[in-house]
Amino acid sequence: MLTKSHIKLITSLHQKKFRQQEQLFVVEGIKGVKEFLNSEFKLHLLFSTDAIFDAETILVSEKELQKISGLKSPNTAVAIFNIPTILPNAQEKKNSESNGLIVALDDVRDPGNLGTIIRLCDWFGIKNLVCSNATVDCYNSKVVQATMGSLARVDVQYTDLETYIKDYNHDVFGTFMDGHEIYSQNLPDCGMIVMGNEANGISESIEKLITKKLSVPKFGDLKATESLNVATATAIILSEFKRS
Amino acid sequence: MLTKSHIKLITSLHQKKFRQQEQLFVVEGIKGVKEFLNSEFKLHLLFSTDAIFDAETILVSEKELQKISGLKSPNTAVAIFNIPTILPNAQEKKNSESNGLIVALDDVRDPGNLGTIIRLCDWFGIKNLVCSNATVDCYNSKVVQATMGSLARVDVQYTDLETYIKDYNHDVFGTFMDGHEIYSQNLPDCGMIVMGNEANGISESIEKLITKKLSVPKFGDLKATESLNVATATAIILSEFKRS
Structure with missing residues (x-):
């Protein structure tokens, strides 16, 4: 039976503060619930x-x-799951962190964008997503919804991104207007791909840590839109890294 | 001076019925208004x-x-613009329709997805976007917002997609699970790329008209998400067509 305290709990979980306090989050819909x-x-x-x-x-x-x-x-369904204290596949995560591709987000704020990027990581077999502390919470219900269940298969961690990158031993990629055209690069199986904030791109402090600057070429006339949405840019970049 | 009739007009334009009646639509924000x-x-x-x-x-x-x-x-700004009765660059459109790439949407319903796809067309220099009549209205304010001004540079037309494709003389591409892996294909400079509905993909009647079936390969484990969001799939596909 649905009780008043159930309703109160679920409602409270729309706020990050209560999700962190209770270490719980909400998943909606048959597909999402089944995936979790x-x-x-x-x-x-x-x-x-x-x-x-x-x-x-x-x-x-x-x-x-x-x-x-x-x-x-x-x-059909609303479920509450526990936020994992130890990430589900911690060992696998460590292995892939040192061997594979990692996506890092420098203050991505839009829940739909984060959800789409998690879904893309899942599609492209990327196990680890590292988020700056200012990036939107991945247990936000709009993010969970947009991942279409992929959040169940991608490890998302929040950390001080600058420190994290400084401790990282492989190439760190980022896209900039003056970067090397991505289509003509030899892209490795191992490295970190940093995606920036919706309005400001990659922050100055993080830019200094980028070892390989890339660009996604623009086609058509010069007046064309000067930026891609961060989620669609991530799609193109991951496709390039994986296609070769 | 802002009058009551201004407020009434702007409010009414949130509905497709009134946009069509008045042949007007709303653009918000400095950047979008400047682009238009x-x-x-x-x-x-x-x-x-x-x-x-x-x-x-x-x-x-x-x-x-x-x-x-x-x-x-x-x-800062809210503007009302006229919906063009004759598409702005009709002649250029006809030329590029017969020579270049066209994107066609088979019942894309989410305003954010349509806006993102218009922005992608602009980025990749695709002048023509053909939408089925059931595709969300491109003058919907959420679409206009998501295009970030790109709607000013991409011709969007609504039509009976089946008839339109039947009259088209070049290859018609669509993505399917059992299509040819897109990364290994020779993709032409000229053709139509059909993207399907968020829930159902490309409809059966349109699938019959597809001349070349493509697929975007999935990486990682088998449990991975079984579909890409239509806007991110469009990003990957347009990147592949243009990169060669």
């Missing part, structure tokens, strides 16, 4: 209008689901 | 807290701007 149930994330509570999940379910009416959903058109 | 002022679009009315535009401006207070803005944090 199949992952190493631990279920806290599951509310659904149907008993279709292989997990203990608190059955609710459509009207009750509406009350606890953050969506205009709620889709 | 520098384009072939015709200004109808311009409201701003500052006299910084090279156009007749109705000066308003911050409070008044808040009243007419659709944004949480309004940015």
